[in-house]
Amino acid sequence: MSMKPYRSMLFVPGHKSAWADKGIASGADAIILDLEDSVPPAEKVEARVTVAGTIDRLAGEGIRPDLWVRCNPDETGLLNGDLEAVIRPGLTGLFLAKVYNAADIAALDAIITHIERRDGEIGKIQLLVSYETPTSMAQCEEIAAASPRVASLLGATGPDADAGRSLGIEFTPEGLETLYLRSRLVLAAASNGLSHPVVGVWQDIKNLDGLRTFCLDNRRLGYRGLVVIHPSHVAVAHEVFTPDEETVAYYRRLLAAYHEAEAAGSSAATFEEQHIDIAHVKTAEGVIALADSVAANA
Template identity: 65%
Template sequence: MNPYRSMLFVPGHKPSWAEKAVAAGADAIILDLEDSVPAADKDEARQTVRETIDRLRAQNVRADIWVRTNSVDSGLFGADIERVLGPGLAGLLLPKVFDAKEIVQIDAVVSHVEKREGLDSGSVGLIVSFETAVSMAHCEDLAVASPRVSSLLGATGPNADVGRELGFEFTPEGLETLYLRSRIILAARAAGLHHPVCGVWQDMKDLDGFRRFAEDNRRLGYKGIVLIHPSHVEIANEVFTPSPEKVDFYRRMIAAFEDAEARGSAAVDFEGQHIDLAHAKTARSVINLAEAIGVG
């Protein structure tokens, strides 16, 4: 999966909002068919989403386009897939998943529609959103359930699905979800998924609070965040972009290690720090991320 610092939700039945998301600078746009779309508008929203994908694809927008489908147990998932899966779609954000068997079934359905639509096999990715207690208890199995799984979403937020499922009281400090968010990070990394994303900050006006929330999740190991408002995009992109100072520091570290290596040493004193191959690998991962984002 491409590194997404910011993934912005757009209600699927609001076509003009997609351009606003693009203008805000989001790395990815999630056209939503689930909670933000009224039940009576679901069918029309599917058509609108497909038209929006086609329009943005024709405009050659930089942002990747994802779709949040309705959950499998809603009975609406099949109709969502049949209508929206096609050229220009990077993948599906899967809400309210329960177990690995469900991912395997989704993979089979997506494979069938991919083939029918003439898409490259495996081109449609999956992001698993952990919103049920069952899924959280089995996040390791879900992470490896299909090669299509591109990332894991460690969802939080007050008064929403996660809080209701687990019965916690949300706080900005996040101690009540620290175990859950940490476990999802571990499951992602153990499965070779290097770009887990977090979410969601619901207070649209508290930008300072959002910045702290994003920074806390970055320190924990998340590489991007799912957003519900365009005003959060700029902050998210800043928080999850390695600073020029950090990039320069790690470039100097790599140069120092390579120089030591050329002289037959596997370790070196770098600006007062003992570094070896492990540190050089960490430095290279930061540089690779910066280059992928386009700031390296």
């Protein structure tokens, strides 16, 4: 299962339905209705009902961004109730918190399949795995391959978050302390056919220049979108993760030059003083497909 090329996925507290409308107004490509960290413990059960109602309302309105939900992890005892409430028409997928191993994914897949089969819609719900524990990071490849529902991986790098705390990492904007982990997650995604890993989060809400650098560094590493916690970060994520017009135009010219050479019986060509062959063509096709997908979903 392949996730859409979201440039931004915005967290919204699930118990505050009106905030979802603010998230939509930000232009985010996807909204993550959160039942976990942003919901006070005393309101978690009632928040399920609120999130279900938000999904029904927004799906009925035909809103553009896809809707995801972050449920509470299994260890809280709340997961099954969350799943029963939120798996419904209009939900695209689940953002998974505190996964430990592939068996967790397999068990969750079975529960989702049971609910879908009962409700008559099998195989629609996607999974985005957030690697927040040392155990999950050490088994990231196996987890990525654990279910065809797994559509993307998240490399979590924020300061004082679960991943950093559990590993004893001291966060720096340069990110060298997480470079190995972020690179390994990109490799785990690519080796399992997942072409759109996402990264997050940037917690310094007003530091947009720092956010832009963070996005650029992770784009160069192979990440293709950002999970965000504030609407003001959406525009920066879109700026960085949208292929610029000049790059897209370059690759369109490259494709045209290659196809002209191919029609003349050659599998390679010289294009704007550069040697190109089928490898360059595949790169060009990927960039153009991403640009076209972004434009189609705008």
